[in-house]
Amino acid sequence: MGFGFDVFLQTGLLDFYGKVGELGLARRVFDEMPERDVVARNAMVAALGMNGFLSDARKLFDEMSERTSSSWNTMITCYCKLGDVEAARRIFDYNPMKNVVSWNAMIDGYCKSNQLMLARELFDRAGDLKNAVTWNTMISGYVQYREFGKAISTFQQMQAENVKPTEATMVSLLSACAHLGALDMGNWIHTYIRRQNFKIDVFLGNALVDMYCKCGNMDAALDVFRSLTKRNAYCWSSVIVGLAMHGYGEEAIATFDQMHKEGVKPDHVTFIGLLSACSHSGLVIEGRKYFSEMFEVYRVEPGIEHYSCMVDLLGRAGLLQEALELIKSMPVSANAAVWGSLLRACRIHKDAKLSEQVTDQLLKLDPYDGGNYVFLSNVYASLNRWDEVEICRNLMAEKGVHKTPGCSLIEVDNVVHEFMAGDAAHPQFAQISAFLDDVDKKLKVLGHVPDMESVLHDIDKEEKESAVRYHSERIAVAFGIMSTPRGKPIRVVKNLRACSDCHTVMKLMSKLFTRDIFVRDRNRFHHFRDGSCSCKDYW
DNA sequence: TTAGGGTTAG
Known part of the structure; x- marks a missing residue:
C-alpha cells in the first residue's frame, strides 16, 4: 500500500510543478520515481508539452507501451496550446480512444486559433456526444471573437437540447451582455444564477460585477462586489x-x-x-x-495606454506643455491615439499653435500603418486637404482596412437592436426618421444650431446636417424613446466616441422627453438628465 | 493522482 501511495503523491507533485512552470522540478520528481505508471507518464507528457518542450513530450508519448485516452488528449491540447492546430487535428483523427474530451480540446483549439468555422463544423459533427463543456467551449469561442449574438443563440440552442448550463456558461453569457449593454438579459441571468444555486466564485462574481458596470447599473455592481467572499x-x-x-x-x-x-x-x-x-x-x-x-x-x-491616459489627464486640465513633454519622454514612440488625445486637448483649450505642431506629428506617422489611416484622414479633412484624404482612403481600400462604422446597440423587450450610422436597414426606419425630423424642428425652436465639426466629409452643409442627425446613437435613442414606456431609462452602447453635436442633442432630448438617457461610448458613460450630462461636458 | 470549458483592458 505504502508504495502505491508514494506514486500517487509523487504524480500529484509532478503535475503541480508542471502546471506552475517548474519543469526542472517536475523532471526531477519523474526521474526519481521508483515506478512510473501510465498516469505518471501522462502527467510528464503534459508538463513537457505545456512548458514548450513539444518534441520531448512527443518522444515520451511515442515510447509509451500503454496509453489511456488522457495520453492522446494531452497531446491534442499541447499541440493546440503551442499553435500547431493541424498537428493536433492529425492526432485527433488518428486517436483510437477518442472521447468527448478529445472533441472539446479540438474545438477549443480551433476557437483559440481564430478558426471559428472549423470549430463550429466539429461542434455540429459531435452530435449527441456533446456535453456542457462542449457547449461552453463554443459559446466562449463566439464571445472571444465578439460574435455575441451567436453566443446567445448557441446558449438558446443548448437550452432547447436540455443540456444543463454551468457556471462557465454564465460567465461567457454575462461577458456578452456586458459588451452589448444588455441589462435586461444580464438581470435575467443573475436571477437564473440564484435560482440554480450556482457558486459565485471570482470568475462568476467578476462577470456579474463587470456586466452591471458596463450596463450602467453601478449600484448593483457594488452590491455584488461587496458580497464576494474572495x-x-x-x-x-x-x-x-x-x-x-x-x-x-x-x-x-x-x-x-x-x-x-x-x-x-x-x-x-x-x-x-x-x-x-x-x-x-x-x-x-x-x-x-x-x-x-x-x-x-x-x-x-x-504601457502606451497608461501614457495615453496621462496625456489625456494633463491635456484636459490645460497642462498642454506637460503633456507634450510626457510624450517626448515615452520609451516607445507615440501612436495616433496618444497624439489624438493631445489634439483633442488643444481643441478644448483652443491652442492653435500647438494644435498645428501636433497635427504635424500626426502627419509624420506612417500612413501605411493600419491604425493611422482613419485618424490621418480625419486630420487632413479638418484641414480641407481633400487630396490627402483621398490618398488615405485609397490606401485603406488597397490594404483592405475599413473605417470602423459608427454602431449603436439598444435592448428593447429582450432583443438587442443594432443601428449603423446613416443606416436605413431597420424595419421601423421610416418612423424613426420622421420622429428625428420632428425632434430636429423642436430643437431648432429651442435655439439649437447643429455643430458640424465632427462630420468630416467633403459635402455641403445640408448633407452634413443630415449625416449628423443620423449618427447611430441618435437613431438608437430615438428608437428607444419611441418603443419603450414613458419614464423608462434609455440605455445605448456606442462603439466610438460620441460626437459633440450628438452630445448636445442628447442633453436636450433628455429634457424634452423627461427621460434618463445613458450612452456608453468607447470612453465612458454619459448620463443625460434634465438637460445636462454626468460628464459635465468634459470627455 | 493524468485529459476539456470561464473574468478585467485593447
Missing part, C-alpha cells in the same frame, strides 16, 4: 474601471486604496482604470502620483 485583481479592476467609466473619480481612488490595504496586487488593467478615473474627474495631482507609483511601488511597467 476577490482577485480582476474583480477589483472591474469595479475601478466601472467607477472610472461612470465618472466617479474619488470612489475609484478609494477603491484602489482599499485594494492595496487588502493586499491584492494591481495589474496593468487596474492602472488603466485608475488613471482614466483621475482623467475623467480632473484629478491631476492624484493621477501624477499614481502614474509615478505604478512602477516604483507596484512594479507594473507603464
Whole structure:
C-alpha cells in the first residue's frame, strides 16, 4: 500500500510543478520515481508539452507501451496550446480512444486559433456526444471573437437540447451582455444564477460585477462586489474601471486604496482604470502620483495606454506643455491615439499653435500603418486637404482596412437592436426618421444650431446636417424613446466616441422627453438628465 | 493522482 501511495503523491507533485512552470522540478520528481505508471507518464507528457518542450513530450508519448485516452488528449491540447492546430487535428483523427474530451480540446483549439468555422463544423459533427463543456467551449469561442449574438443563440440552442448550463456558461453569457449593454438579459441571468444555486466564485462574481458596470447599473455592481467572499485583481479592476467609466473619480481612488490595504496586487488593467478615473474627474495631482507609483511601488511597467491616459489627464486640465513633454519622454514612440488625445486637448483649450505642431506629428506617422489611416484622414479633412484624404482612403481600400462604422446597440423587450450610422436597414426606419425630423424642428425652436465639426466629409452643409442627425446613437435613442414606456431609462452602447453635436442633442432630448438617457461610448458613460450630462461636458 | 470549458483592458 505504502508504495502505491508514494506514486500517487509523487504524480500529484509532478503535475503541480508542471502546471506552475517548474519543469526542472517536475523532471526531477519523474526521474526519481521508483515506478512510473501510465498516469505518471501522462502527467510528464503534459508538463513537457505545456512548458514548450513539444518534441520531448512527443518522444515520451511515442515510447509509451500503454496509453489511456488522457495520453492522446494531452497531446491534442499541447499541440493546440503551442499553435500547431493541424498537428493536433492529425492526432485527433488518428486517436483510437477518442472521447468527448478529445472533441472539446479540438474545438477549443480551433476557437483559440481564430478558426471559428472549423470549430463550429466539429461542434455540429459531435452530435449527441456533446456535453456542457462542449457547449461552453463554443459559446466562449463566439464571445472571444465578439460574435455575441451567436453566443446567445448557441446558449438558446443548448437550452432547447436540455443540456444543463454551468457556471462557465454564465460567465461567457454575462461577458456578452456586458459588451452589448444588455441589462435586461444580464438581470435575467443573475436571477437564473440564484435560482440554480450556482457558486459565485471570482470568475462568476467578476462577470456579474463587470456586466452591471458596463450596463450602467453601478449600484448593483457594488452590491455584488461587496458580497464576494474572495476577490482577485480582476474583480477589483472591474469595479475601478466601472467607477472610472461612470465618472466617479474619488470612489475609484478609494477603491484602489482599499485594494492595496487588502493586499491584492494591481495589474496593468487596474492602472488603466485608475488613471482614466483621475482623467475623467480632473484629478491631476492624484493621477501624477499614481502614474509615478505604478512602477516604483507596484512594479507594473507603464504601457502606451497608461501614457495615453496621462496625456489625456494633463491635456484636459490645460497642462498642454506637460503633456507634450510626457510624450517626448515615452520609451516607445507615440501612436495616433496618444497624439489624438493631445489634439483633442488643444481643441478644448483652443491652442492653435500647438494644435498645428501636433497635427504635424500626426502627419509624420506612417500612413501605411493600419491604425493611422482613419485618424490621418480625419486630420487632413479638418484641414480641407481633400487630396490627402483621398490618398488615405485609397490606401485603406488597397490594404483592405475599413473605417470602423459608427454602431449603436439598444435592448428593447429582450432583443438587442443594432443601428449603423446613416443606416436605413431597420424595419421601423421610416418612423424613426420622421420622429428625428420632428425632434430636429423642436430643437431648432429651442435655439439649437447643429455643430458640424465632427462630420468630416467633403459635402455641403445640408448633407452634413443630415449625416449628423443620423449618427447611430441618435437613431438608437430615438428608437428607444419611441418603443419603450414613458419614464423608462434609455440605455445605448456606442462603439466610438460620441460626437459633440450628438452630445448636445442628447442633453436636450433628455429634457424634452423627461427621460434618463445613458450612452456608453468607447470612453465612458454619459448620463443625460434634465438637460445636462454626468460628464459635465468634459470627455 | 493524468485529459476539456470561464473574468478585467485593447
